[in-house]
Amino acid sequence: MKKVNLWKTLFLSALAVAAFTGCSDDDPDDGGGMPSITVNGAESARVAVGLDGGKTEAVTIESSGDWTITFEGSDTDDCVAVPATGGKGSTSVYFELGSRSAERTITAKVVTYGTIAGLSVPVPASVTITILQNSDGTTELQTNVKQVRDALSFDGSAVSASTVITGIVVSDYVGNNINNHQIMIADNSTEAGAGMLIRFKGYVGSKDTDYNLTKGMLISLDLQGGIAQRYNDIQYQVDFTSATKDPDITIKDAGDNTPAPITVNDVADLVNYQSQYVQLYSQPIESIRGEKYYNVSSGYANQTFQTKNGSTFALSFMSFTSSWAKDVTIPSNAGYIKGCVSFNYQTPTLSPRNADDLTGMTESLFDIEASETTIKDIAEGSYKLSDVTIVGVHQKGVMFAQEVSGTVYYVLGFNNGWTTQTSNPYINSVGKLADVEGTSEDRYGLYQFSTFEVTTGSDSSLKLPTPETFDATAIEAYTKAPAYKYVKLSGVLHIEKGSSYNTYTITVAGSSVQNITFAYGLDDMFSGVSDGDVVDATGFALGYDSSSSKLNIMLTEIAKNTSTAAVTITTTPTTFSADGATQDIAFTVANAGSNKTYAKIEGTGFSVPSGEVTSPVKVTAEANSGEAREAKLTIYVAASENGAAVAEASVTLKQSAKATGDEGVAYTWTLATGVFETTAGVAENCGTPAMNWNYPDATYIGWDTQNGKGVQIGSSKKPAGSYTLTTSDYTGSVVKIVVNAAIASGGDGKLTVKVGGTQIGETQTLVLESTDYTFTALSPVSGDISIELTNTTKAMYIKSIAINPEE
Numbered sequence: 001m002k003k004v005n006l007w008k009t010l011f012l013s014a015l016a017v018a019a020f021t022g023c024s025d026d027d028p029d030d031g032g033g034m035p036s037i038t039v040n041g042a043e044s045a046r047v048a049v050g051l052d053g054g055k056t057e058a059v060t061i062e063s064s065g066d067w068t069i070t071f072e073g074s075d076t077d078d079c080v081a082v083p084a085t086g087g088k089g090s091t092s093v094y095f096e097l098g099s100r101s102a103e104r105t106i107t108a109k110v111v112t113y114g115t116i117a118g119l120s121v122p123v124p125a126s127v128t129i130t131i132l133q134n135s136d137g138t139t140e141l142q143t144n145v146k147q148v149r150d151a152l153s154f155d156g157s158a159v160s161a162s163t164v165i166t167g168i169v170v171s172d173y174v175g176n177n178i179n180n181h182q183i184m185i186a187d188n189s190t191e192a193g194a195g196m197l198i199r200f201k202g203y204v205g206s207k208d209t210d211y212n213l214t215k216g217m218l219i220s221l222d223l224q225g226g227i228a229q230r231y232n233d234i235q236y237q238v239d240f241t242s243a244t245k246d247p248d249i250t251i252k253d254a255g256d257n258t259p260a261p262i263t264v265n266d267v268a269d270l271v272n273y274q275s276q277y278v279q280l281y282s283q284p285i286e287s288i289r290g291e292k293y294y295n296v297s298s299g300y301a302n303q304t305f306q307t308k309n310g311s312t313f314a315l316s317f318m319s320f321t322s323s324w325a326k327d328v329t330i331p332s333n334a335g336y337i338k339g340c341v342s343f344n345y346q347t348p349t350l351s352p353r354n355a356d357d358l359t360g361m362t363e364s365l366f367d368i369e370a371s372e373t374t375i376k377d378i379a380e381g382s383y384k385l386s387d388v389t390i391v392g393v394h395q396k397g398v399m400f401a402q403e404v405s406g407t408v409y410y411v412l413g414f415n416n417g418w419t420t421q422t423s424n425p426y427i428n429s430v431g432k433l434a435d436v437e438g439t440s441e442d443r444y445g446l447y448q449f450s451t452f453e454v455t456t457g458s459d460s461s462l463k464l465p466t467p468e469t470f471d472a473t474a475i476e477a478y479t480k481a482p483a484y485k486y487v488k489l490s491g492v493l494h495i496e497k498g499s500s501y502n503t504y505t506i507t508v509a510g511s512s513v514q515n516i517t518f519a520y521g522l523d524d525m526f527s528g529v530s531d532g533d534v535v536d537a538t539g540f541a542l543g544y545d546s547s548s549s550k551l552n553i554m555l556t557e558i559a560k561n562t563s564t565a566a567v568t569i570t571t572t573p574t575t576f577s578a579d580g581a582t583q584d585i586a587f588t589v590a591n592a593g594s595n596k597t598y599a600k601i602e603g604t605g606f607s608v609p610s611g612e613v614t615s616p617v618k619v620t621a622e623a624n625s626g627e628a629r630e631a632k633l634t635i636y637v638a639a640s641e642n643g644a645a646v647a648e649a650s651v652t653l654k655q656s657a658k659a660t661g662d663e664g665v666a667y668t669w670t671l672a673t674g675v676f677e678t679t680a681g682v683a684e685n686c687g688t689p690a691m692n693w694n695y696p697d698a699t700y701i702g703w704d705t706q707n708g709k710g711v712q713i714g715s716s717k718k719p720a721g722s723y724t725l726t727t728s729d730y731t732g733s734v735v736k737i738v739v740n741a742a743i744a745s746g747g748d749g750k751l752t753v754k755v756g757g758t759q760i761g762e763t764q765t766l767v768l769e770s771t772d773y774t775f776t777a778l779s780p781v782s783g784d785i786s787i788e789l790t791n792t793t794k795a796m797y798i799k800s801i802a803i804n805p806e807e
Helices: 006-018 145-151 267-273 319-325 472-480
Strands: 037-039 044-049 059-063 067-072 079-082 089-097 104-115 122-133 164-169 182-186 195-199 218-222 227-231 235-239 249-253 277-284 301-306 312-317 335-344 347-351 381-394 397-404 407-414 432-443 446-459 485-497 502-507 515-518 534-545 550-560 566-569 581-585 587-590 596-602 617-621 629-638 645-655 667-670 681-686 691-695 701-704 710-713 722-727 734-743 750-755 771-781 785-790 796-803
Touching: 037 104, 037 122, 044 089, 059 104, 089 122, 104 249, 145 164, 145 195, 267 277, 267 312, 267 335, 267 347, 312 319, 312 335, 381 446, 381 534, 381 550, 407 432, 407 485, 472 485, 472 534, 472 550, 485 550, 485 566, 566 629, 587 629, 617 645, 645 771, 722 796, 734 750, 734 785, 750 771, 785 796
Parallel strands: 044 122, 195 235, 312 347, 407 446, 515 550, 566 645
Antiparallel strands: 037 059, 059 089, 067 104, 079 089, 104 122, 164 182, 164 218, 182 195, 218 249, 227 235, 277 301, 277 335, 301 312, 335 347, 381 397, 381 432, 397 407, 432 446, 485 502, 485 534, 502 515, 534 550, 566 587, 581 617, 596 629, 629 645, 667 796, 681 691, 691 722, 701 710, 710 796, 722 785, 734 771, 734 796, 750 785
């Protein structure tokens, strides 16, 4: 039901009637005329008293007529206003409270009335007084966001114990600056790390069924039952989407207590102020000046601003902000821009709450100031480097090195406009000195030049250190502490030839990182090696992307290794059904010499042929009448069966438990166009039997009409990063889920399925064609179902979902 403001209706009606009445210069002294009232000269005030009770300090009420104080809430019996009524003029008022063992907040509303000339319709005016009773007897806002955030683990588990958080709502649902299922709350502090994102099942808004949490409210809620996680491995969030219900929310102060914006001087510090209200001195980049802040037809509009040192950040406007942002022009000025710190995947952005946050851009544009520095001291910004050495190139980048106090440091210059895989503008300048000037940005935790100019000079005398051996142990350590590093590694080379682009990867024996890529490899560098060769390679490690488990290497040298044996298992086994089954597991062997290839199983319930084997090897799981089980398959090269292996590779085999009889019914859903929007919501009555699915915000939502891949999520210019569908509607245990999904050409999407918070099956790497991906639980599981697609580039697609499909 739509809520109607009675007084607003009466007021507007009265104005319409008053338009036909005469005007008078008289100012009656009997309470007539439009009403006005203030408390301490403002619309609201705050007073306090200790837990022992007693009198508060006095406030001054200034009113145009008679007024009355009323209290809101239930715990107000022993709260007395002295006086509780008054008349025109100035009145001093205090409050007496009884003792309490716990803190409480009482809201007092002071109302006066007036009339419109010529009419007898009463018109109200009011102010609010917040009465705080706490241990310190202070009117200072008592919050604990940082304390709670520091105490929680954010490991993806539900908050098990009662954990009451109190904070100020700094987001604004009126301006729609974040998703309407979410709020950002923060401490009344300039300290970093004092903000948190909270996501509800229900909506934050002003409807009868919404949580009316306006900006500046002081609220408390218990986080118990919510999932504490680092969304996209970076944003601190407690999510109640999969909880039984949303928490009860106590509004401790309904006034606007928004803290003053925190001034952030370094773009790199934004991540430390996530979900807090900040301001940055900046200006829009030249290409967007004169545009509207919201200048797209749907989805997100991200506008790039830069600071004085050339660092850039994005202002992010979601589709609902178009109600106001589409009418505001980006000025050709500089100044302070305000907003809440949010994220586009793992990159911090600023989300202005409303048009007022944009009004600080009133000063003249500034010139970018490039700082003279060394590679060792580069951060985000505009920098000049002198006498660095070009030590490597790939299709889209140049590696620069510089020795500082005996240590060699590295930084990458990346130019996405270099699109030819057979050349690089500086391929003949490797080993030369150079001066570099450009803008550096954070990319997966490492700084790189995103725009830059290079002036080459004479030959360099720099000597690179001995490359670090990148074996399985070293690679595992690197994923936890990525850095630019000069490395050497050995493994099996894989070459995937495409119509316009070739991909070069390497498998290192024993490494859990399966995606080690020679990034933007120049074709000529691989002229002496072939797919499946064992190779020795040298180059520069360029960082690790945890979202796609990808490690990039800039190749400088590669040679075929003809002496070291290697085994690579190229098939990832799926979970065997409890009824028993056989799977073909493919593998490759290189440099076996006079040795032979064998297979063996460690564990029970599985078997492989004895004697010498060739690819693919048949792995058979016998029927399983007990619990879920696992075993290890090893393909090895040795002089004889069960002899000492000169090379081997292993993979885990899994078989599900026997069905328990409480499995849920078969469910199927083939998605249709229009089922999702770019703004988070609920897809209702989907599939057979009908279920509701929650879907998140998206950078872009479309429909694949050419290849029949279904719903398109994200695009080449705006990859989704992460997109998770969830449902709580499925009843009964889950044994198997089949999802049909795909990626766009050049994409790197992955698919993960969880039931009741537990992952079932392995995370799958998506391919170009629409493919059914099967996820089998080791034992029947139940609970909320989540289907998560992740990527860093291009679009992803989802076509259908089946739960416990009929065989």
